[in-house]
Amino acid sequence: MTTSQLHIALLAFPFGSHAAPLLTLVQKLSPFLPSDTIFSFFNTSQSNTSIFSEGSKPDNIKVYNVWDGVTETNGNKPVGLEAIKLFIQATPTNFEKVMKEAEEETGVKFSCIFSDAFLWFSYKLAEKINVPWIAFWTAASGSLSVHLYTDFIRSNDETSLNIPGFSSTLKISDMPPEVMAENLDLPMPSMLYNMALNLHKAAAVVLNSFEELDPTINKDLKVKLQKVLNIGPLVLQPTSPKKVLDACDERGCIIWLEKQKEESVVYLSFGTVTTLPPNEIVAVAEALEAKKFPFIWSLKDNGIKNLPTGFLERTGQFGKIVSWAPQLEILNHSAVGVFVTHCGWNSILEGISCGVPMICRPFFGDQKLNSRMVESVWQIGLQIEGGSFTKIGTISALDTFFSEEKGKVLRENVKGLKERALEAVKPDGSSSKNFKDLVELVKCHKLT
Structure with a gap:
């Protein structure tokens, strides 16, 4: 099995508007990587069906279905929080199983694991094979920041919070529900809390934003994480308008x-x-x-x-x-x-x-x-x-x-x-420079 070719594992979170931005990012990365680069996209069948319309799948992206955690539907497919719970309970073994199949099918070892930041266990998968883990945060810098401040927020008795880059009007009631959950062991709160605890292990955290939008927040994130790459807004990058x-x-x-x-x-x-x-x-x-x-x-x-x-x-x-x-x-x-x-x-x-x-x-x-x-x-x-x-x-x-x-x-x-x-998206802009850094990072085959 070869290791000389780039083979990037893409692990999607299949709910809400998470999987599609990951696909968009891959499509923007692809032209800047060697032409024989393989992208293996791991996602649930239902989510794959929704983002890959008939005939829209690029040749260099191999799509794999991972188990959604549902064993018996009796005609009633789980939805909402129940579906999310079952999927989370199935991780990471559902990904590991199909990732192994992808390596065997392509004959190429993975060179990088690029996942939705929610899938914090990706760092363990990357460590096992000694390749970089790159995490993609699909929301704002500010929402990432408050998750990293979960312990501080939960221990704070004040109605307003003092977190770098936020207005003095920031309130406990503004917090995402997972941050303030009564029980952090529940599936979604647990996933996001574990993400907050382990995100510093990512070789880079990529955001669809631009540094000038939240300069103070980004400065603080760069202290807490190995590398923070704002590469957006992706909507300002060239697209096919027809x-x-x-x-x-x-x-x-x-x-x-x-x-x-x-x-x-x-x-x-x-x-x-x-x-x-x-x-x-x-x-x-x-x-x-x-x-x-x-x-x-x-x-x-x-x-x-x-x-x-x-x-x-x-x-x-x-x-x-x-x-x-x-x-x-x-x-x-x-x-x-x-x-x-x-x-x-x-x-x-x-x-x-x-x-x-x-x-x-x-x-x-x-x-x-x-x-x-x-x-x-x-x-x-x-x-x-x-x-x-x-x-x-x-x-x-x-x-x-x-x-x-x-x-x-x-x-x-x-x-x-x-x-x-x-x-930011001009050739010498902050997002363009960060995008170039991301391309170089993805090209790395092994952790040093």
Whole structure:
């Protein structure tokens, strides 16, 4: 079995928006590595099916299905936390088994293990074969930082926290639930706590962000970890636009935006997982109808049924509802004036990259923390009053961006961050330099 060829093991966390960014990163790395490099992508069957559309798999990526931990479904496939629990219980043996098969099939030993940072046990797998472990953190620098401060946060009796790079308004209530879990032995809290304890063993931690966004946090992370490589925003790297534009045309989003005034449109989207509660859908709908702001709302069928009776007919002249929205193309359009979001990291980074201020309605995970950063640290948006949508609160937030001086300031702030992001991905920018470092690290065959 040869060791001269690069063979990179990619270990994905198959839930939420984790696996797809890892694939995106691989596709961006591939052109900078030897042409015979092999990428073996390890993920559950269900997640692989969702991210590899028919005919989309690159030739140099070999896709392997790892066991999801489910033994007997009786026709009812586990979902949500139960599915995550079963998967975590199956690790790391589910990965080890298929990784061995991949080496035998290719005849090439692994030269590097590149995993989602959640999969902290990857360091053990890498140590066994004496190769580098590179961890990919798919969220913000700030959310990584608070996990590394888990013990400090849990032992703190204050309602506000003093952690480098955060606003003085940071509260215990902003913390991801895993940090504050009553029992750290539960599957998800345990996984993230073990990650925090072992991440310093990674040869590098890669983030889809840029150093200039969180300079103090990144300085602190570099003290705690071997190497911190911000290589984003990945959305500002070259992509193939045709597929996205075709999707836009299919739903008529861009054609519709072309008819709107500059910075006049409200774009609403809450990610692929979250659905607003029915009462909040009604509140948002009533606010949009009352103000008659032009809007595009990405809303699935199970949400559309909760709209007020006659809403679609009454707002048809100034609003557009689609079941799926080509988000990046929409945010990039000059007609969009504000982005109403759940504060998932990909969405926030896209908002920053396109220079669009935000109205935040977080739900779970790191979203509350991201929302706090948007409002209090970067000052590029607002958290919705009271944490959930009401008609009055939504109208007030929208008015801030379209009728008040504060909205202009927030808009200028986010445009400033957009410029810094663009600088970071230029050939001599911080993210480009970090990306080159990552390429060199991946080329290393053995730990020294």
